[in-house]
Every structure is written in structure tokens, then in C-alpha cells.
Amino acid sequence: MTPAETPTPERGTARLAFRLLLMAAILSLAMLPVLNQLPVDSALHVSDFIVSIGGKWITYAVLALAIDLAWGYAGILSLGHGAFFALGGYAMGMHLMRLIGTRGVYGHPVLPDFMVFLGYKELPWYWLGFEYLPYAMLMAMVVPGLLALIIGFLAFRSRITGVYLSIITQAMTYALMLAFFRNDMGFGGNNGFTDFKELLGMPLQTANARAVLYYASLALLLVSLLLCWRITASKLGRVLVAIRDAESRVRFLGYDVTQHKLFVFVLSAMIAGLAGALYVPQVGIINPGEFSPGNSIEAVIWVAVGGRGSLIGAILGAFSVNALKTWLTTVAPDLWLFALGGLFVAVTLFLPRGLIGLFRGEKRA
């Protein structure tokens, strides 16, 4: 029980203001696809570009949330969350590939184009079942979850912490990238999956599909946010923070640190997988490049910029860094990597609590 948690009058109003702001933000996010339906000459019209990029950013925000849950609360800095995101994306990609059916270049009723091209005679066993959306969504959670379970079990059990864990997770995503580049993996090799046609019977290029995917992403964001809130506010959340700050002490107090960390790591991976599954139909492509270690570490910097240890901060960071990226890559593409690198340096040196720390006016790191 820290003194900061006793409600003072100022703090009460600040909290109220914060909640109102949050409500307004969610509402305005929810309004985007509706405003997109307005006539083009209307002052409130929102372009297709904004809606599709908004949907993409929301899935990024979910990924940031997942990273924040593991890093900000349990102190697990994973540099491989991009792999969980990409695995979820591949699960959805497999579903979308199955839905192409005879509309592919080769017109094969069952096999995707690249398999026909590579001379497959039948669908590999691990492709079975992906014609059903619920199964694909389940796999988008289960596969990253299982991978996180294995890696996490091996790592946490032998008390691999801190930078060692970061390097191992980075090696994991690197190894997966190398593996997925191979043609004989049965995942399209270098080219990955693309040329998707439809989802749930809706052609992907329509405003309707965009809106549905947008709302699905927003719903995922809100559900994960609520879930993470519940977890971090519970006793479990407090134990996680204690593990982050003094792992050995928590262990000596009798808590099973391994299990706590494993739980939060697996949950975080599953959320990241779902985010990836919603990301892929919105961008229309998934390839092994998504596994590149750079992607994972970029997602970590969203969280750092927004403010780790704050769920809203993670979301804020994902939106603001990506807004900066979209703006800079159109205005001055050469400068973007300088800006991103600079962000890494500036945030770690000067803004340890991120943007949200500025709002809260907290001094301590």
C-alpha cells in the first residue's frame, strides 16, 4: 500500500479527467469507419486510407499492450514478440489462402498457388482445418502460446533473466525467420502469402470488409486492455511487479516465480498472435520479413516511448511512433531510421517513463 494510492481531491479529478479522455479517444476511434461512409465532400469525411491505416495501428497497439504486459509488469523484455505476431499472422494467412480456392493463378481447388508451383500433390497435414475461420483464430492463439510456453519454460526454469532472455528471444525470432524463408517449410518461402480474396464471404478490398476488420481489431484492443487491467490490478499483478523489481526476494518469499512469469509470457504471446491474425487481412500480405528481429525491437520501442508499466502508455506509444513513421516516411524517408534510432536513445536516456510519464509528472524511473 503506497501513499500515492490514497485518493486526494486533486488526484480524484485527475483520474476523472483521464477516464473522460480515454472514453473520448475510444469513441472517436470507433467513429472512424462511420465517418468514412459520409460523402467525400463532407467536412467530417474520413478517407479510406485513414481507416485502413487506423485498423493496422490498432493491431500494433494490441501488440504493444502484449509486450507491455510482459516487460512493463513482469520485467520480461522479449525481443521476439514480433515472432508471435507473425505466427498469428501466418495462421490467418493460411485461412485466407484456403479461401482463395479456384481463383488462384493455377486454379487448383485445394492447393494454394505456391504449392502447385512447388509440385505438392496434396495439402501438408498441418494445413488441414485452416479452411475454418474459428480453427484458424484458435491456432493464431495456440501456436504462439505453445512456442512461448516451450521457450519460457526452458528459460524461466533455468532462471535466464534480463538481457540473456532478450537475446534468446531474439535468436528465436531470427531462427524462425531463417526457417520460414525456406520453401520446403510449406509456408510459401520468401514470398509468404498474398493475393488474398475474401474473408467471411466479404471481398477484402471493400469498405465493408475494412470496417468489419477495423471493429474486430478495436474490440480485440478493448478486450485485451480490460483483461490486462484486471490482471495488473489483481494480486497476481502485484506479484508480477514484485518479480520485476526483486525476483530473488519474491522467490524466497515462497512464490513460484517460474509459473507466474510463464503465465504472463504465454498470455502475452497469445494476445500478440491474435493481433497478428487481424493485421494480416488488413495489409494483405504476410512474409518471413515479419519475423525479422528489427520488427520485434521496433515494437518494444513503441512501448518504451509510450511508457512501460502503463497499459494506456503502450497504446499511446504504438499510435504516436507509427504516426511519426507514416509522416516521416512520406516527407523524408531517409530520416526515418535516424528518428527511430534517436527515439531509442532519447527515451532510454531522458524519458524512462515514456510519454505517459510526462502527463503524470512522475520523476522517478
Added chain:
Amino acid sequence: MKRFLLSCFLALLLMTSGRAQDGFVTALPGLGASFGETASAVEKLGASGDPRGLSVLKALQDGTLLRTGDGRILLGQGNGAVDAATGAAAPADGAEPVRLNNRVRSALRSALGQLQLLSPDATERAAAADAVFRSASAENIRLIDTALARETVPAIKEKLRLALAAAQLAGPEAEAKRQAITTLGHAGSTEAREILLKAKAADAALAAPIDVALTEIDRSLAYRRAAETFVQGLSLGSVLLLAALGLAITFGVMGVINMAHGEFVMLGAYATFLVQEALRGTPFAPWALPLAIPAAFLITAAIGALLERGFIRHLYGRPLETLLMTFGVGMVLQQAIRLGFGAQNREVISPPWMQGTLLLPGGIAMTQNRLWIILFGILVFLLVVAAIRFTRLGLEMRAVVQNRRIAATMGIRTGRVDALTFAFGSGLAGLAGVALSQIDNVSPNLGTGYIIDSFMVVVFGGVGSLFGTLVGALTLGIINKVLEPYAGAVLAKVFVLVAIMLFIQRRPRGLFALKGRAAEA
């Protein structure tokens, strides 16, 4: 005495060439008469051992050998021609090129081989010896004997002995055959294996000795393959060692995780490129690479010192933040180089003394630059160990690592030591860059391919142990190369990564873990 021997030798030469000249002149008219006569004339020329026969046969091969209506043989040269027998210029009017059929062609091939066996040029003789060996024909026995008697170069002599064995195996004498089988068995090459297999199929009586010889060949081939894999692994391992040594200092000794290490390696490679360009056209140009070594070290060490003093020291005790920050620095460095030098590969030329392939004893081939990198890696490793053990800075470095506050009370300026240690580690990355510029593309993302492997080496070998880094690098290099033929380069890498993760389960602190208090830091 010497003079006497020499004159004897000269007399012998004159005698043989005198006799051969007759053979040469009498053989000539046969060329171009009929295919059968042409072939036998070619064989005679081959057997004559006359050097002039070589130019005639080469002209025949190139289609420039002409025959006039009255049966003289001319060597066509551009528009004119030379009489093959007299060497005088002759008009080529009405001369027809000598035509070939398959029989003539095969006679021509072995005759050329025969003549080249006696050629004054050593490389030509070596090639001819190989050709005669492959033809494995009994007709060559006498010729090879002559060549063997004359040959002075041991390597070519060895080739000739094998060629003789191959010829004898096709010949009539049973005892010679047996000896030939043993000789070929010792040769341990795939060609010898094929020749033996053919002989076994032709003559069932020889099956038993040939089988013995075959197992011997197979065994030595397996040894050679293993040795080659080992050397390749050693070469990859020394590259990993160079890339990881700097990390072993900054991460292993100081505990600072520097994700920009790969970019320092890249900067070292670009420094090499710059030195090469600066010296282009000057007399120092062939020495650009050795001169690049101090240049790359100093440049990367200076940048490393700046990075440590300017940024990293504010983050001591916060490794995760250090990781992110240095990653950002790496990104900026990479982009700066990309904008400054362009995204395409820059070419760093190997100096002449590093080019070419080296044949190690036992027939193991290895490129020169790989060998130099292995030597360079070992040298750098020894220097680093010596620097840490025997220099003042090394002593202070160890003191600060063991107990910073007591070191400070003893009058060591810990901040300066931190900066110098980090600069040292960064400089080592620059040295790795010099080495990598010889075998990899010098491009802005040169370093990204090595950073994860280098960390794996340090973690696998044991953080804080230089010896562990050495063993880790060489082990990973060799394991990678051993797995490659079975799994392919990419999967081998994946296997190694998985294996390291499992290994860390058993020994979380690496192969050579620090024990005691330092391990808990």
C-alpha cells in the same frame, strides 16, 4: 664431376632428340592422307616425344593444320603458313585443312598428352600427367616411364607414378597390376577409385586386392572430408571469434550489452574500404589491408569511447535500457553509412599475397584469405589475452570489474577505465570488420548478420571468460560446418540456435562459467 654429368645429360638429350627428329619427319606425310593413316601418324608423333610435334598436333586440334596437293604439311598462321618439316614460310594456296574423325580425335588427345608430358613447362607437364592418368591406357606405359626418368619436380613425379599405375592396371603383366592396385590404393582420390572399379569389372581375378585398395581409398577420402570440414569450421570459427572478442570485452567483462557491436564491425569494414581508396594509385596500395588494421581499430575505438562517455555510462546498472539505446545507436550508424556510401556493396580488394588457393598436405584445399583470417583471429586473441593479463590497463580493468568502489579508493579512475575498456572492445569489432571485408560484402547491414551469432558465442562460451569465447567460437564454427552437408546452411544455423538454447538449460552460465562472487554481479 658436375660438368661431366651435365655433358652426359646434354649428350643424352641430343641423342633422343636426334632419333626423334627422324620419327617426326617420317610421320608428317601420313597426316591428312586417310583417316587411318592420319591416326597412325598422330600416334607416331606422340611417341616421338619431339617438341615440334606439339605445335603440329595443336594446329591439328585447332583446325589450322593444312595439307597441300603434293603432300606437304603446313601450319596455318593467319593468312600465311609455315612448312611444318622445314620451318620455312610457304604459300598456303590450294592447301586443305586436315580433317578429323573420332578415331583421329582420340589418338590426338593421347598424343597431345604424351608430348605435353615432356614439355619444358611444369604446369603443362602436371596437366598432362593428370590427363594420362585419367586415360588409364596401357599404351602409355613406356612413355610414362621415359617421363618419370626425366621428371625432377616431386609433385609431378607423384602424379606420373599414379599415371603409371593406372596404365599398368590396363596392361598385361599380372605382377605390375598388383603393384599398381596398391599404388592406386594409397592415392586416395575419387579418380583412382573409379579406375579401380573399372578394372574390377573388367577382371574378376583382381577383385580381392582391388577391394582392399578400395576400402583404403574410402577411408582416406573420409579422413580428407573430415579434415576439410574441420578446416572450414575453423575458418568460420575464427570469423566468429573475431566478431565475438569485442563483445567478450564489452559484454563479458564490463557487462554492458552493446547491440551496436555489429555496426562497429561494419564501420571497421568501411574503414578498410576508405584506406584502400585513399592509397589507390600510390606505391602503398598493396599494403592497404595491413595499414587498415590500425586505422579501423582507432576509428571504431574512438566512436566506442564517445558512445560510452556520451550515453552508455548514464545507463550503468540498467542493462535492458542499455540494450535498447545501443540498438538505436546501431540503427543511426547503419543509416548514416547507407546515406554516406550508398546501400550497394563496396568492393575491398584482397592484396595479391592473400589471393589464390592453398593445397595443404593430404589434398585439402583452402583459400589463402581464409588461412590469413584464421591466423589473424588467433593473433588478435593472443594479443587480447596478453593485454588483459600483462598491461596496466588490463590490470585496472580487472580491478574495476571485480570491485569498482575499492578500485576507486585505490586511486583508479574508474570512469576512464570504463571508457578505455569499451573503446578497446569496440576497436576489436573494427578489427573483425577488416577481416570480414575480405570474405563478405561490405554493405551497411554487414554487421546484422553476425551480431546474434556473436552473442551466442559469448553466452555459450561463458560470459566473462575469454577462453570460453575462443572455445565457443571454434565449436560453433565447426558444428555449423559439420551440420551443413546434412541440413543445409540455413537449417544448420537453426539447429545450432536451438542446441544453444538447450545447452543453456544445463549450464546457464555457459561452458566456462565464472565462479564465486563475480558470477553474481
